[in-house]
Amino acid sequence: MLPLDSDPIVAIATAPGRGGIGVVRVSFGRAGEAAAHASMQALCGQVLAPRHASYVPFVDAAGEVLDRGIALYFPAPHSYTGEHVLELQGHGGPVVLQLVLQRCLEAGRTFNLRLAEPGEFTRRAFLNDKLDLAQAEAVADLIEASTEAAARSAGRSLDGAFSRDIHALVDDVVALRMLVEATLDFPEEEIDFLEAADARGKLAHIRTRLDYILGEARQGALLREGLSVVLAGQPNVGKSSLLNALAGAELAIVTPIAGTTRDKVTQTIQIEGIPLHVIDTAGLRETEDEVERIGIARTWSEIERADVVLHLLDARSGMTGEDVEIAGRFPSGVPVVRVLNKTDLTPIGPCVNRHASTAAETEVCEIRLSAKQSEGIELLRAELLRIAGWQAGTESVYLARERHLIALRAAQEHTALAQAHAQERAQSLDLFAEELRLAQEELNSITGEFTSDDLLGAIFSRFCIGK
Structure with a gap:
């Protein structure tokens, strides 16, 4: 059934x-086959054979040729939008x-x-069950991919790997719910449900699988978004030199004069396919120079x-x-790596040192x-990859978005609470x-089985027009 808004x-x-x-591209929505045939006749001078490429002229209302090219007709439901x-x-x-676009609008008046x-064709595909929501988002992610790993x-x-894992997990949750709710419906049954149905074992399996999917999704989100890495420190410690070394190009001006960099310089690089948005910044010091203070x-x-923060x-x-x-002004919760630069001027060469911080119960990483x-x-x-949680050789990750991670974490919290109620045995089965x-x-919201219209609007409005 076509959605109500299928103009x-x-x-x-x-x-x-x-x-x-x-x-x-034209999707005819509720206007249907008659409108499609009328448009083909008006634009191409003939009704096209379904799913066959035809070399035809594209003509205006007076029959003058606007262009010549390939016309393709996909009857519903075997099309991208399902229309x-x-x-x-x-x-x-x-x-x-x-000119061709205006002719289409004129013929379709x-x-x-x-x-x-923006995104309306893909939204139609979602509403007509050609794609689920995770696959629809993958269309935009594939277009916007900035690295080979992100594109893969x-x-x-888009092929449905993420959706299949989510659907399999939902099936396991539904199966366990059926057992729990059946026991709630027949309390007179004198059996220990948690033992007889192995509810704890089934829940443990669900939680293990959920942890795995969240791990894959985290890496997928990392591929999509990348890390924002800020180079910070006093003037003349080599921030611009480090940016150039990481990028493999002379991007920032390097001089022995303190305060050379007065505004940020941003460069995106790749490490193992992960985008790193490296930002070189002005040296941190007290200064009377107004321009430097702004920097x-x-x-x-x-x-x-x-x-x-480096x-x-x-x-x-x-x-x-x-x-x-x-260091005392760095925000809490943001990983900080101390980078001791200019080892070529010291007797100790490059190395990594880790030690406990005296200010907090955290590990400090120093790289020379x-x-x-x-x-x-x-x-x-290597340290940046470690902080990112990247695991080498993981070809099976799927690109994920922040909303997917939020939903998976919420599902984790609910299954953890379910496990806690399971430990309390039968009196907590309703809470379980x-x-x-x-x-x-939460899991259904990822693929769109349970999704608000407001969320759909926010997602598809970010697509490019024509997709």
């Missing part, structure tokens, strides 16, 4: 700008594509054809938003009083390296059942 829609489905090929779809593949010039909103993981999600204020703003020190002097003051000589850079890269129901709702 006929049209859009240019290829990216803005010039290209060899441009695509105009009758027409695709016109012509030359990729902006003007000619606009009788059945109220309108321009599509988005492809796995320092921006440095602290970037530190507040960082996923990781606190650069001069290896010759180590942690000075000024560095202690700087020489950014100028590119020595010890691999030690820093309720926590399982809530866990199921």
Whole structure:
């Protein structure tokens, strides 16, 4: 059944700008087959054979040729949106594509054809059960992938790998709920449900599988979003040199003059396919220079938003009083790595040291390296991967979003509470059942079986027009 908002829609489905090929896509919605046939006749001069590529002219209302190209007709339900779809593949010039688009709107005036909103074609695919919500999001993630690893993981999600794991987990939760609620319905049965049905064992299996999926999703989210890494420290400790060494290019100006960097310099690099957004910042010190003070204020703003802070020190002097003051202002909860740079000027070469912090019950990682000589850079890269929780060789990850992680963590919390109620035996079976129901709702929200319209609007509004 078509959704109630299935107006006929049209859009240019290829990216803005010039290209060899441009695509105009029409999804006919509730206007149906009659409108599709009328449009084909008006635009191409003939009714096209389903799922066959036809080389035809695209004509205006007077019969003049606007362009020539390939026309494809996909009858419902065997199309991307699940509706009758027409695709016109012509030359990729902006003007000619606009002419074809306007001709489509003109020919579709009788059945109220309108321009599509961002993501509306994929939203139709979701509403018509061609894709679930996780797969629909993977379409946008595949388009936006910034690394090969991210593209491969988005492809796995689009193929349904993530959704299949979620559906299998939901099936296990439903099976356990059925056992629990059946026992609640027949309290006269004198059996120990938790023992006879192995409820604890089934719940333990669910929790183990949930932990595994969350781990995969965390790595997938890391591939999608990357880490924000801020280089911070006093002037002239080698922050710009380290940025250049990590990037493998001369991106930032390097001089022996303190305060050379007055504003942030951002570069995205890859380590094992993970995007790292490395931000070089102004040196932190007291200054009367108004421009430098603005740069320092921006440095602290970037530190507040960082996923990781690299606190650069001069290896010759180590942690000075000024560095202690700087470290004391770092936000709590953000991993900080002390990087002792310029080891080429000291007798001790590159290495990694870990020791307990005297200020808090946390481990401090110190990495000695020489950014100028590119020595010890691999030690820093390995530490960043460790902080990110990346595991080498994990080809099976699927690209995930923050909302997926939130739902999986909530499901974890509900199954943990269910386990606690299971330890209290029969008198808590109703609470056990309720926590399982809530866990199921969280998991269903990932694939869209339980999703608010507001969430759908937020998700699809971020898609590009024509997709």
